[in-house]
Amino acid sequence: MQDEYRTVARAGVHETEINRSRFLCSLAPAATEQDAQAFVAGVRKEHADATHNCWAYVIGADAGVQKASDDGEPGGTAGVPMLQMLLRRDMRYVVAVVTRYYGGVKLGAGGLIRAYGGAVGEALDDLGTLTRRRFRLATVTVDHHRAGKLQNDLRTAGRAVRDVRYAEAVTIEVGLPEADVDTFRSWLADATAGSAGFELGGEAYGDA
Known part of the structure; x- marks a missing residue:
């Protein structure tokens, strides 16, 4: 791609x-x-x-x-x-x-x-035109009491939050440049004291 x-x-x-x-x-x-x-x-x-x-x-x-x-x-x-x-x-x-x-x-x-x-x-x-950049889709799963702060932290860090779903846990879908996947994984572990789930998905394009 x-x-x-x-x-x-x-x-x-x-x-x-x-x-x-x-x-x-x-x-x-x-x-x-x-x-x-x-x-x-x-x-x-x-x-x-x-x-x-x-x-x-x-x-x-x-x-x-x-x-x-x-x-x-x-x-x-x-x-x-x-x-x-x-x-x-x-x-x-x-x-x-x-x-x-x-x-x-x-x-x-x-x-x-x-x-x-x-x-x-x-x-x-x-x-006018716009640029769409390639992202890896990643799914973050976190408990409800951490979800609000994590969403704020993600947006503050400039991460592309694509979707949020609420069930027994909160599932947040983010778009990550391929080069940032490992850095993001470490950041997420620090931000949630290792309590968040993280799963990489496929590729997509999003607004730059």
Whole structure:
């Protein structure tokens, strides 16, 4: 797994106008290729009267799935520059659709490449990005009278508390950078006088 990746902070639309053509870039996070395809279909339906709905998406922290479509624009002038912009910005798990309403002035191949790639870049700047880093999931089990203080100590120490469950004991799920696992195990033993249970789980990504 990659140590980290970047994605769009939120779904949204950014509009720009070039030589009387309107370019609307719709961006969204997409956990799977199916999510990306569903988003593209939704935008195409919403803008069924548009001249073009070109799209690109990158799925996987290692960018394993990369697809793009020119949707009727000259080959390589829309989807590819959109995809290249996403990759240049190190974006992952993201889908972009640029909807064009033709304004009567032809832009030429170079103009189209700049327009479509630029629309994605401007949308990323407008909506913002965030970095997700790889964590090991760890489950801490502690008795009720220690749980409140331990949760406070975890947050004070900057640890990512992902979930808390109350039963006979309190189970706290935390995210740990791989390099911190041994240090955290020692810290936990000191903080709870050795009374807390500790179990390592799988890997996941979380906000940096």
